[in-house]
Amino acid sequence: MMLFCSSAAVCGALIALAVSVNVARSEGIHASAVVEAATKTAIVGAASMYNPFKPGREEGGPSTASGERYDPSAWTAAIKTSLRKKFGGVQFGARPKYALVEAAGKKVIVKINDVGPLRPGRIIDFNERTMRYFDPSLDIGVIDDVKVSPLSGDYWSPGPVG
Numbered sequence: 001m002m003l004f005c006s007s008a009a010v011c012g013a014l015i016a017l018a019v020s021v022n023v024a025r026s027e028g029i030h031a032s033a034v035v036e037a038a039t040k041t042a043i044v045g046a047a048s049m050y051n052p053f054k055p056g057r058e059e060g061g062p063s064t065a066s067g068e069r070y071d072p073s074a075w076t077a078a079i080k081t082s083l084r085k086k087f088g089g090v091q092f093g094a095r096p097k098y099a100l101v102e103a104a105g106k107k108v109i110v111k112i113n114d115v116g117p118l119r120p121g122r123i124i125d126f127n128e129r130t131m132r133y134f135d136p137s138l139d140i141g142v143i144d145d146v147k148v149s150p151l152s153g154d155y156w157s158p159g160p161v162g
Helices: 002-038 128-134
Strands: 043-049 076-080 097-103 106-116 122-126 143-151
Touching: 043 128, 076 097, 076 128, 097 122, 106 122, 106 128, 122 128, 122 143
Parallel strands: 043 122, 076 106
Antiparallel strands: 043 143, 076 122, 097 106, 097 143
Protein backbone atom coordinates (compact mmCIF):
# COMPACT_ATOMS: atom_id res chain seq x y z
CA MET A 1 0.00 0.00 0.00
CA MET A 2 2.85 2.41 0.87
CA LEU A 3 4.49 1.76 -2.51
CA PHE A 4 1.23 2.68 -4.30
CA CYS A 5 0.81 5.94 -2.33
CA SER A 6 4.40 6.91 -3.00
CA SER A 7 4.04 6.16 -6.70
CA ALA A 8 0.75 8.04 -6.88
CA ALA A 9 2.32 11.07 -5.21
CA VAL A 10 5.26 11.06 -7.63
CA CYS A 11 2.90 10.55 -10.56
CA GLY A 12 0.69 13.42 -9.37
CA ALA A 13 3.70 15.72 -8.98
CA LEU A 14 4.87 14.90 -12.51
CA ILE A 15 1.42 15.61 -13.93
CA ALA A 16 1.24 18.94 -12.07
CA LEU A 17 4.69 19.88 -13.40
CA ALA A 18 3.71 19.00 -16.98
CA VAL A 19 0.50 21.02 -16.72
CA SER A 20 2.28 24.08 -15.30
CA VAL A 21 4.92 23.97 -18.08
CA ASN A 22 2.19 23.83 -20.72
CA VAL A 23 0.29 26.69 -19.08
CA ALA A 24 3.46 28.80 -18.98
CA ARG A 25 4.11 28.07 -22.65
CA SER A 26 0.55 28.97 -23.65
CA GLU A 27 0.70 32.23 -21.64
CA GLY A 28 3.89 33.24 -23.46
CA ILE A 29 2.33 32.52 -26.84
CA HIS A 30 -0.87 34.27 -25.79
CA ALA A 31 1.01 37.37 -24.64
CA SER A 32 2.86 37.75 -27.94
CA ALA A 33 -0.33 37.07 -29.90
CA VAL A 34 -2.13 39.78 -27.93
CA VAL A 35 0.61 42.34 -28.51
CA GLU A 36 0.71 41.47 -32.21
CA ALA A 37 -3.08 41.74 -32.53
CA ALA A 38 -3.12 45.10 -30.74
CA THR A 39 -0.33 47.01 -32.47
CA LYS A 40 -2.51 48.48 -35.20
CA THR A 41 -4.51 51.45 -33.89
CA ALA A 42 -3.53 52.42 -30.37
CA ILE A 43 -4.88 55.50 -28.61
CA VAL A 44 -2.90 57.22 -25.86
CA GLY A 45 -4.47 59.31 -23.12
CA ALA A 46 -5.44 59.29 -19.47
CA ALA A 47 -7.44 56.69 -17.58
CA SER A 48 -9.58 57.03 -14.49
CA MET A 49 -11.95 54.79 -12.53
CA TYR A 50 -15.71 54.62 -12.28
CA ASN A 51 -18.00 52.72 -9.96
CA PRO A 52 -21.70 53.63 -9.98
CA PHE A 53 -22.18 51.91 -6.62
CA LYS A 54 -19.81 54.19 -4.69
CA PRO A 55 -21.46 57.19 -2.99
CA GLY A 56 -20.85 60.57 -4.56
CA ARG A 57 -20.00 59.28 -8.02
CA GLU A 58 -21.32 61.05 -11.12
CA GLU A 59 -21.45 57.97 -13.35
CA GLY A 60 -24.62 56.43 -14.71
CA GLY A 61 -26.44 53.47 -13.27
CA PRO A 62 -25.45 49.86 -12.83
CA SER A 63 -26.26 48.82 -16.43
CA THR A 64 -23.48 49.17 -19.00
CA ALA A 65 -23.90 50.09 -22.66
CA SER A 66 -23.70 46.42 -23.64
CA GLY A 67 -26.58 45.62 -21.27
CA GLU A 68 -24.36 43.86 -18.75
CA ARG A 69 -24.52 44.88 -15.10
CA TYR A 70 -21.48 46.78 -13.79
CA ASP A 71 -19.18 44.34 -11.99
CA PRO A 72 -16.39 45.87 -9.88
CA SER A 73 -14.56 42.52 -9.76
CA ALA A 74 -14.35 41.91 -13.53
CA TRP A 75 -11.70 43.19 -15.97
CA THR A 76 -13.85 45.82 -17.71
CA ALA A 77 -13.77 49.43 -18.84
CA ALA A 78 -15.80 52.19 -20.46
CA ILE A 79 -14.37 53.85 -23.54
CA LYS A 80 -14.93 57.51 -24.39
CA THR A 81 -18.17 57.89 -26.39
CA SER A 82 -16.40 59.53 -29.34
CA LEU A 83 -14.19 56.41 -29.65
CA ARG A 84 -17.14 54.02 -29.82
CA LYS A 85 -16.69 53.23 -33.54
CA LYS A 86 -12.95 52.66 -33.19
CA PHE A 87 -13.77 49.98 -30.63
CA GLY A 88 -16.33 48.16 -32.73
CA GLY A 89 -19.45 50.16 -31.93
CA VAL A 90 -20.04 49.28 -28.29
CA GLN A 91 -23.81 49.58 -27.88
CA PHE A 92 -26.75 48.17 -25.96
CA GLY A 93 -27.33 44.50 -26.65
CA ALA A 94 -24.17 44.12 -28.76
CA ARG A 95 -21.34 41.82 -27.77
CA PRO A 96 -18.69 43.60 -25.69
CA LYS A 97 -15.39 44.39 -27.37
CA TYR A 98 -11.88 43.85 -26.03
CA ALA A 99 -8.77 46.01 -25.76
CA LEU A 100 -5.18 45.72 -24.65
CA VAL A 101 -4.34 48.41 -22.09
CA GLU A 102 -0.71 49.26 -21.34
CA ALA A 103 0.54 51.60 -18.60
CA ALA A 104 3.31 51.75 -16.01
CA GLY A 105 5.00 48.67 -17.49
CA LYS A 106 1.88 46.52 -17.11
CA LYS A 107 -0.49 45.05 -19.72
CA VAL A 108 -4.04 43.84 -19.28
CA ILE A 109 -6.88 42.77 -21.56
CA VAL A 110 -10.15 44.46 -20.66
CA LYS A 111 -13.66 43.93 -21.88
CA ILE A 112 -15.03 47.22 -23.25
CA ASN A 113 -18.67 46.93 -22.24
CA ASP A 114 -19.54 50.58 -21.67
CA VAL A 115 -19.10 54.07 -23.11
CA GLY A 116 -19.36 57.47 -21.55
CA PRO A 117 -18.71 61.17 -21.89
CA LEU A 118 -15.42 61.12 -20.01
CA ARG A 119 -13.67 64.20 -18.74
CA PRO A 120 -11.34 66.02 -21.17
CA GLY A 121 -8.07 64.19 -21.80
CA ARG A 122 -9.42 60.86 -20.58
CA ILE A 123 -9.96 58.07 -23.05
CA ILE A 124 -10.97 55.20 -20.80
CA ASP A 125 -12.58 54.60 -17.39
CA PHE A 126 -11.60 51.39 -15.63
CA ASN A 127 -13.81 49.49 -13.26
CA GLU A 128 -12.43 49.03 -9.76
CA ARG A 129 -10.50 45.77 -10.33
CA THR A 130 -8.76 47.06 -13.45
CA MET A 131 -7.79 50.32 -11.74
CA ARG A 132 -6.40 48.40 -8.76
CA TYR A 133 -4.15 46.49 -11.17
CA PHE A 134 -2.46 49.75 -12.16
CA ASP A 135 -2.95 51.59 -8.84
CA PRO A 136 -3.36 49.08 -5.97
CA SER A 137 -4.13 51.75 -3.36
CA LEU A 138 -6.43 53.76 -5.65
CA ASP A 139 -4.53 56.88 -4.56
CA ILE A 140 -3.44 58.13 -7.99
CA GLY A 141 -6.93 58.70 -9.36
CA VAL A 142 -5.84 59.38 -12.95
CA ILE A 143 -3.21 57.41 -14.84
CA ASP A 144 -1.50 59.33 -17.64
CA ASP A 145 0.03 57.91 -20.83
CA VAL A 146 -2.23 54.88 -21.02
CA LYS A 147 -2.09 53.09 -24.37
CA VAL A 148 -5.37 51.42 -25.41
CA SER A 149 -5.41 49.16 -28.46
CA PRO A 150 -8.62 47.57 -29.77
CA LEU A 151 -8.50 43.80 -30.23
CA SER A 152 -10.43 42.18 -33.04
CA GLY A 153 -12.63 39.19 -32.32
CA ASP A 154 -14.44 38.15 -29.17
CA TYR A 155 -12.33 35.23 -27.99
CA TRP A 156 -10.07 37.13 -25.57
CA SER A 157 -9.74 36.29 -21.88
CA PRO A 158 -9.69 39.47 -19.80
CA GLY A 159 -6.90 39.85 -17.26
CA PRO A 160 -3.16 40.53 -16.99
CA VAL A 161 -0.94 39.68 -19.97
CA GLY A 162 2.61 38.33 -19.87
